[in-house]
Amino acid sequence: xxxxxxxxxxxxxxxxxxxxxxxxxxxxxxxxxxxxxxxxxxxxxxxxxxxxxxxxxxxxxxxxxxxxxxxxxxxxxxxxxxxxxxxxxxxxxxxxxxxxxxxxxxxxxxxxxxxxxxxxxxxxxxxxxxxxxxxxxxxxxxxxxxxxxxxxxxxxxxxxxxxxxxxxxxxxxxxxxxxxxxxxxxxxxxxxxxxxxxxxxxxxxxxxxxxxxxxxxxxxxxxxxxxxxxxxxxxxxxxxxxxxxxxxxxxxxxxxxxxxxxxxxxxxxxxxxxxxxxxxxxxxxxxxxxxxxxxxxxxxx
DNA sequence: GGAACATGCAAATAACCC
DNA sequence: GGGTTATTTGCATGTTCC
Numbered sequence: 001x002x003x004x005x006x007x008x009x010x011x012x013x014x015x016x017x018x019x020x021x022x023x024x025x026x027x028x029x030x031x032x033x034x035x036x037x038x039x040x041x042x043x044x045x046x047x048x049x050x051x052x053x054x055x056x057x058x059x060x061x062x063x064x065x066x067x068x069x070x071x072x073x074x075x076x077x078x079x080x081x082x083x084x085x086x087x088x089x090x091x092x093x094x095x096x097x098x099x100x101x102x103x104x105x106x107x108x109x110x111x112x113x114x115x116x117x118x119x120x121x122x123x124x125x126x127x128x129x130x131x132x133x134x135x136x137x138x139x140x141x142x143x144x145x146x147x148x149x150x151x152x153x154x155x156x157x158x159x160x161x162x163x164x165x166x167x168x169x170x171x172x173x174x175x176x177x178x179x180x181x182x183x184x185x186x187x188x189x190x191x192x193x194x195x196x197x198x199x200x201x202x203x204x205x206x207x208x209x210x211x212x213x214x215x216x217x218x219x220x221x222x223x224x225x226x227x228x229x230x231x232x233x234x235x236x237x238x239x240x241x242x243x244x245x246x247x248x249x250x251x252x253x254x255x256x257x258x259x260x261x262x263x264x265x266x267x268x269x270x271x272x273x274x275x276x277x278x279x280x281x282x283x284x285x286x287x288x289x290x291x292x293x294x295x296x297x298x299x300x301x
Numbered sequence: 302g303g304a305a306c307a308t309g310c311a312a313a314t315a316a317c318c319c
Numbered sequence: 320g321g322g323t324t325a326t327t328t329g330c331a332t333g334t335t336c337c
Contacts, residue, residue, distance in 0.1 A: 164306085165305075166304090166305075169329090181329045183307085183328075186305095186306060187307090189306095196326090197326085197328090235329065235330080236312065236313085237330075238311055238330040276312090277312090280311065280313090283323080284311060287326095
């Protein structure tokens with residue numbers, strides 16, 4: 001696209017998610033990028049605009065207007081999704097007169113929307129930050145507000161690199177240090193994660209993303225090489241119990257939720273599953289029962 | 302139909318108890 | 320040391336959207 005002075009920001013699908021008001025690395029823009037790739041680079045001042053010229057985010061550590069992603073107005077009822085709005089490419093978007101704009105309407109429920117906290121489990125970051133009068137530091141001294149901001153920023157920066165959650169997860173698994181899956185990235189971005197886990201994951205993601213952005217500045221090919229490593233760490237395949245097995249296990253559980261080692265061995269033999277698999281099933285079943293019964297105590301009849 | 306994201310539940314791990 | 324519970328993590332699959 002020669003001659004474009006206000007770069008269009010696209011995601012991995014080539015969807016236009018916005019535009020950047022300033023081009024700094026003109027070389028990278030001038031270079032034709034592969035189809036599934038980042039097309040522009042966000043640089044100082046790091047502001048991301050949508051096609052309407054609204055600032056949807058900054059890439060700095062300053063507080064961001066929220067929510068970050070601009071949703072399609074036609075689908076405001078799907079709160080679970082956080083897709084950015086596909087926008088038809090437009091002519092060059094002039095920089096906005098006002099830097100910080102109010103959030104676009106009809107967006108997914110943000111962290112400010114009340115989310116019920118279940119009594120049975122540790123609350124997530126999103127649950128904590130959505131609670132009114134909750135201090136930004138939790139009892140362990142974890143800065144929830146900082147984590148929320150980082151999660152928001154992370155998603156914007158990931159999308160601006162044209163990367164999916166799966167790609168980030170695979171890349172993290174392939175690199176040195178702790179491995180995380182697509183699920184982990186998804187939960188982190190949604191803050192569907194405990195403050196402790198978020199605190200642990202944040203520096204890993206931060207370091208990885210900084211490196212990814214550096215590689216991207218050196219060229220799209222470098223980024224793809226960085227991201228495209230072979231995942232090495234694999235966990236055991238998830239067992240899928242047959243309905244008959246579940247039924248039998250539940251029957252055993254009703255009779256005795258805490259079988260002895262010998263009993264577990266016998267059950268495993270009878271159902272033709274690994275002893276360890278059956279032991280874990282009983283552990284998880286007790287956990288589930290405990291959680292649901294705790295929940296019921298607080299449920300309004 | 303396929304890609305990307307979201308989520309339920311099995312597996313892994315840490316901390317604790319006896 | 321072998322068991323437990325509490326918590327975290329990821330596979331498998333559901334949902335959403337193009």
